[in-house]
Amino acid sequence: xxxxxxxxxxxxxxxxxxxxxxxxxxxxxxxxxxxxxxxxxxxxxxxxxxxxxxxxxxxxxxxxxxxxxxxxxxxxxxxxxxxxxxxxxxxxxxxxxxxxxxxxxxxxxxxxxxxxxxxxxxxxxxxxxxxxxxxxxxxxxxxxxxxxxxx
Numbered sequence: 001x002x003x004x005x006x007x008x009x010x011x012x013x014x015x016x017x018x019x020x021x022x023x024x025x026x027x028x029x030x031x032x033x034x035x036x037x038x039x040x041x042x043x044x045x046x047x048x049x050x051x052x053x054x055x056x057x058x059x060x061x062x063x064x065x066x067x068x069x070x071x072x073x074x075x076x077x078x079x080x081x082x083x084x085x086x087x088x089x090x091x092x093x094x095x096x097x098x099x100x101x102x103x104x105x106x107x108x109x110x111x112x113x114x115x116x117x118x119x120x121x122x123x124x125x126x127x128x129x130x131x132x133x134x135x136x137x138x139x140x141x142x143x144x145x146x147x148x149x150x151x
Contacts, residue, residue: 046128049121056110057122065130078106083130092139096123 044050054063060070060080067080082088091099100119103109110119127134 046121046125049118049125052114052118052122053125056114060107065126076106080106083126088126089131089134090137092137093120093123094139096126 060078061067061083062080065083067082070078070080072078097119099107100114100122101109101111114122123136127136
């Protein structure tokens with residue numbers, strides 16, 4: 001019996017080592033990762049604007065920016081455009097700003113509800129979250145003759 005004692009000790013040590021490894025894996029859960037110093041040291045640059053988006057935009061465009069059919073409180077049905085693909089990707093920031101400020105096509109105007117910097121933050125948030133950080137299209141340039149007529 002004494003001859004097998006070292007084997008039992010090695011097996012027990014292996015079992016304890018495996019259990020310790022398994023415990024380390026469970027502390028790698030999403031909640032543990034979120035509470036890790038590395039996760040906490042990276043601030044969310046969009047924390048404030050996330051709240052603005054949820055309050056002002058998500059009820060129609062969805063939390064994921066996909067839009068789709070929406071029924072408003074007054075019974076009006078809208079087909080809300082996606083912010084993730086298609087036409088939204090071709091809008092320069094000035095067109096997004098104009099749409100948010102003035103509304104139209106069923107969208108309410110937010111000029112009196114949001115400050116200009118909140119609108120600019122929303123556009124940066126949309127580009128980052130729903131358009132994979134794409135660079136906005138170039139602004140439309142006015143021709144020199146139009147510029148001279150405006151003076």
